[in-house]
Amino acid sequence: MNNEKPGILVTGASGFIGRHFVIAVSEHFRLFCIARRSQKEAGVPHSDNISWIQADITKMENLLSAANHIKENGGVDYVLHLAGYYDFTMDDNPAYENTNVGGTLNILKMSQQLEVKHFIFSSSLAACKFPPRGKSLTETSPTDADFPYARSKGRSEWVIRKHAGALSCSIVRLAAVYSDWCENPPLNMILKKWLTGNKLISRALPGKGASAMPYIHIKDLNKMFLRIIEISDQLSGINTFIASPQGSVSHMELFKTATKYYYGREIEPLLVPKPLASASLAVWQFWNGLTGKASLEQPWMADYIDKKLNVDASVTYRTTGWQPSPRYHILRRMLFLTENMKNHPNNWAFRNESLLKRFATRKSTLIYDIMMEERRAAIDRIADEITAAENISRFPHYSQMDPDLLKWDIHLHYQMLAATVKSRDRSLVQNFAQIIATHKYMEGFNAAEVKNFVITIGKAVKKILVAKPQLQEHGRRQSRRIDDLIILTIQFAVDEVEDTFEILKASPPDHMTENKPVESIERSEPVRRMIRRLEDICGDSMMMPVKNHMRNLQ
Incomplete structure (x- = not known):
């Protein structure tokens, strides 16, 4: 990372808004991205300016580790807090309190610890009741x-208002955010129904078609966030802004514009009286329940038929000097949405269904957490097994290593396995196995010993996991998941070790043909780069034992 660039901590970096923001600004800022999903899963390209940390914002211990990592890598100047939970069921899910409220408090405390200049929180206009007829929502x-x-x-x-203290903050209430590929579930739902659904149903609009809300293009939103950062020195205390064009856009306007661009002509909608529309939503939910199909259309949506969420963001415009661009207004941008939907259906489906699929709870995260809890004890047990008298013939080189260096080596392999579980990206193991196998070959190890070392670590981890009650409740299915995440990953590493040894035997490295001294593995630059990558995934404190050992050897 270039420490001369200003730094931003972005939470929710794997979400729609976070992903677009990170990609848009990665050339100009150092970005520390906190997310539940891996960088690869989120579709964010690699950049030297991006440090990707998978962490749960509801767990302060994870954030403290991330904070240490951030401090050691130049710190940050700003925080953009985007992480949050949402679903369409209207059920009072505990995640609303734990993630949205508790997580915000945790990120606020983390920001204070990092001594950032400004904290930006993405709130929502949905937090406000629809205004009375003829009135508009404002910043107050x-x-x-x-x-x-x-x-x-x-x-x-x-x-934020209660706990921010001296930290200056901007609360940004967002309109419905979309891109040229939509990437907004409710908007995608109605566009699919209007443009690709049953001919009769596709013409149906509930009520008078007057249901209205504001929309903001992701590019306009990115510009607003950057503008707040730009003027943050002029902002003090708690500021509330609205990220939205003026007014709102009705379903009738969206329908006529979308059908005109998609079909080349305007299509007259079929207006469905509110009572009938309400009944249809209830019947539709009942049918989906019988068939097991999930749908964003819910009976509670009937309460908002013909209501308008009008907005007056003039105070925001005057204060920030930012304003949405006319060319990114949704009615003007609908041409791009319909073109993409019609001509690139696979990409459209990927962006709106596959890429945006939520990972609210993931067993891989639970497995990773258990591995971290058991790490120290596991490393000790593995070291004892490798140095046991009955195993010296299997580990002739490992058993003769300095005890601290052996544990360092085990720790490195263990952490790589844990990082792979967390990120679900086995390409990490491929690169790691090649680096390790190359060093071990040059140090005189044979392939069988290195393979046995890797397999022993994998078996030890599996033994720990299958004994955990929280992983036993799903029985055989959970056992298969452990095999997938642990044993198959170990097999992947073993195959790479064998391949690397075969290649090196056929064409030995220059160090060996020229009788040059072999660089110790703990001083290897490729290993150091790998450690930095593990730090990005797991957080700094998880790699501190490795780094401390390396410092002691210098």
Whole structure:
């Protein structure tokens, strides 16, 4: 990373908004990205300016490790807190309180510890009740909407106002965010129904078609975040801004514009009276329940038929000097959306269904957490097994290593396995196995000993996991998951070790043909690069024993 560039901590970096922001600004900032998914899963290209940390913002211990890593790598100047939970069921999921409220408090505390200049929080206009007819929401509107997501955003804003202290903050209430590929589930749902659905149903609009809300293009939103950062020295205390064009856009306007661009002509909608539309939503949910199909259309949506979420963001415009671009207004941009939907259906489906699929709970995260809890004891047990008298013939070189260096080596392999579990990216192991096998070959190890070393670590980890009660409740299915994440990854590493040894035997490295001294593995630059990559995935404190050992050897 270039420490001369300003640094931004971005939470929720694997989400729609976070991913677009990170990609857009990665050339100009050092970015420390906190996310539940891996960088590869999120579709964010590698960059020297991006440090990707997989962490759960509800766990302060994870964030403290991440904070240490950030401090050691130049710190950050700004925080953009995008992480949050949302679903369409209207159920009061505990994640609303734990992630949205508790997570915000944790990130706020982390920001204070990092001594950042400015904290930006992405709230939502949905946290506010629809204004009375003829009125508009403004920056001073209360967060008084009464459904789980709205309450969690309102409480998160309250947390910031109460606990920010001297830290200057900007609360940004977002309109519905979309891109040229849509990437907004409700908008995608109605466009699919209008443009690719049943001919009769596709013409149906509930009520008078007057349901309206504001939309903001992701490029306009990125510019707003950057503008807040640019003027942050002029902002003090708690500021509330609205990221939205003025007014709102109705379903009728969206329908006529979308059908005109898609079909080449405007299509007259079929207006469905509100009582009938409400009944249809209830029947539709009942049918989906019988068939096991998931749908974003829910009965509660009937309450918003013909209501308008009008916005007046003039104070935001005056204060920040930012304003949405007319060319990114959704009615003008609908041409791009319909072209992409019609001519690139696979890419459209990938962006709106596959890439945006939520990973609210993942067993791989639970397995990773257990591995971290058991790491120290596991490393000790593995070291004891390798140095046991009955195993000296299997590990002639490993058993003669300095005890601390042996544990360092085990730790490195263990951490690589854990990082692969967390990121679900086995390409990490491929590169790692090649580096390790090359060094071991030059140090006189044979392939069988290195393979046995790797297999022993894998078996030890599996033994730990299968004994854990929290992983036993799913029985055979969970056992298969452990085999997939641990044993298959170990097999992947073993195959790479064998391949590397075969290649090296056929064409030995220059060090060996020229009788040059072999660089010790702990001083190897490729290994150091690998450690830095592990730090990005796992957080600094998890690699501190390795780094301390390397310092002691210098």
